[in-house]
Every structure is written in structure tokens, then in C-alpha cells.
Amino acid sequence: MAFFDYPGSGVPNPVETEITFLADLSEAEWARILKVVETRQFRAGENLIQSGDQDDAFYLLTSGEVDVLIGSEEDERIITTIAEGSVFGEIAFFDQEARTATIRARSRGSAVRITRENFETLAAWEPGIARRMLVELGRILAMRLRWTLSIAFN
Numbered sequence: 001m002a003f004f005d006y007p008g009s010g011v012p013n014p015v016e017t018e019i020t021f022l023a024d025l026s027e028a029e030w031a032r033i034l035k036v037v038e039t040r041q042f043r044a045g046e047n048l049i050q051s052g053d054q055d056d057a058f059y060l061l062t063s064g065e066v067d068v069l070i071g072s073e074e075d076e077r078i079i080t081t082i083a084e085g086s087v088f089g090e091i092a093f094f095d096q097e098a099r100t101a102t103i104r105a106r107s108r109g110s111a112v113r114i115t116r117e118n119f120e121t122l123a124a125w126e127p128g129i130a131r132r133m134l135v136e137l138g139r140i141l142a143m144r145l146r147w148t149l150s151i152a153f154n
Contacts, residue, residue: 020085021060022136029129036121037114042105049089049103057115058093058137061086064109069102081106090137093119 025033039062042048048059048066066088067078079101082088088103093116114122123130 021087021140022132023085025129025132029126032126033122033129034112036125037112037118039110040113041110042108044105044107046105047102048105048111049099049101051099051102053099054097055089055092055099056096057113057118058087058089059103059111059113061088062110062112064111065106066109067104067106069104070100076102084109087137087140090141093137094141 040048040059042064049055051070061082061084063084065084066082068080068082068088069076069078071077082103089099091097092099093114096116119130119133122133
């Protein structure tokens with residue numbers, strides 16, 4: 001049983017619950033976002049984020065799956081898998097502290113990387129989209145925190 005596979009927690013696993021980031025945006029709105037961000041391709045087994053690194057970006061997974069790992073290299077544990085359509089790296093985006101986990105590609109894929117600088121540019125030109133982004137990131141963080149707490153205290 002993995003760390004997040006806790007029986008009877010009563011709170012659905014956010015990976016098994018649909019978490020599609022900004023699913024209601026139009027193609028035109030997505031085009032405006034994609035003008036200010038970078039897209040990154042990756043291979044299976046590649047680390048996209050390394051625990052302890054300093055970085056202020058979050059990622060939107062546009063294809064593939066990634067694993068979230070904690071612990072030392074000798075004792076790494078997969079705590080969950082993130083699927084296409086969701087985000088990762090949002091904690092460092094908000095608090096600008098070191099990364100809390102390693103993110104490793106489970107499969108080949110791609111992700112949109114959004115730095116704080118990219119976000120500030122977007123916010124200046126598209127404040128409505130930026131606001132929706134923050135609300136969605138907050139919703140996802142809250143869902144993940146609620147799930148984590150349900151496991152820790154059940």
C-alpha cells in the first residue's frame with residue numbers, strides 16, 4: 001500500500017477525481033496564455049522537478065503522466081500520480097520556497113511551464129484569465145490539502 005492509498009479516508013483521491021485545470025477556457029483564451037509561457041517535452045523517467053531546488057514555476061500537464069516522489073534518492077516513495085489536465089509545482093509558485101517533492105515522468109509527454117514572471121505578464125494583459133488561474137490553483141491546493149489531512153488523521 002502506498003502512502004496515499006489509505007483505506008476508508010472518506011475523501012476522494014484528487015488524482016482519481018477529475019482535476020482539469022481551467023477546463024472552461026475557450027481556445028482563444030488558451031491561445032493568449034500560450035503566447036506568454038513555454039511548453040516542455042519530456043521522456044519517461046525524466047525528472048521535471050527535483051525536491052529541494054529553487055524555482056517559481058508551476059506546470060500544466062498537457063500530455064502524459066507524472067509521479068510525485070518524496071524521500072531521499074535511496075528511499076524514494078511515489079505518493080501519487082498526476083494525470084493529463086492537472087497541475088504540479090504550485091506550492092513553490094505561491095511561496096517561492098524550495099520544491100517539496102520530485103516530479104518524475106511516468107510516460108513521455110509535455111507540460112506548459114508558467115513562471116511567476118509569465119503569470120505577471122498574463123495578469124497585466126489578461127487579468128480575468130489570471131484571476132481564474134489563481135482560483136483554480138487555490139481549488140486544487142485545497143483539494144490536495146483536504147485529501148492529505150484526511151489520510152494523516154484517519
